[in-house]
Amino acid sequence: MVEPLIRSSEAVEYESVAAADGLRKGVLIDEGDGAPNFAIRRFVLEPGAEVPKHTNDVEHEQYVLEGAYTVGIDDEEYTVSAGDALLVPAGTVHWYRNEGDQPGAFLCAVPNGDDTIELTE
């Protein structure tokens, strides 16, 4: 039996992400809360943040919450800003860079289960 949950923004704990300078991650809802299929997390990309080229075993569905920053997928770079949505398929090389002077933030949903992050540079 899964219980309903309301988690206020103040109750979300953020941690640094290894190998990604200036990236912070907060879990909003995941398996630990009883979520049966997928998790939603909020990431903050500080000005100057760089997340190197990598792949994941699982897809990402993302929504840009704040700011504007660079996302690379395969061989292309894009500038995304608040309101844009992204699908990064499993196994696809991707990276992030915030060259602005304002933080960027995005929501990232992933399926439950194990994920391996592989750096590709």
Added chain:
Amino acid sequence: MVEPLIRSSEAVEYESVAAADGLRKGVLIDEGDGAPNFAIRRFVLEPGAEVPKHTNDVEHEQYVLEGAYTVGIDDEEYTVSAGDALLVPAGTVHWYRNEGDQPGAFLCAVPNGDDTIELTE
């Protein structure tokens, strides 16, 4: 082979939702885009919007994007505001009401597959 996708906020199409006055729904990413496991949608709750008590066959994981509004789950009502996250388990009675003078907006993720919406009042 799933292709990467970036959907700008301007490219999202919104439609009214039957039986829910003042609620609009825009699909950000779903099965039609090749998303293998779940969809993300953005909902706008206009001032005065009322979404009646109902259940869904699937869980919702939500993130409040804008404004403040009332969410009812089971027998309780809560005021949520931007930054809050919610887990509404499958089969749980829930409803929404925006009594403010500003629109509310939230992201709602659901697993792929059929969903039946059942009104409970």
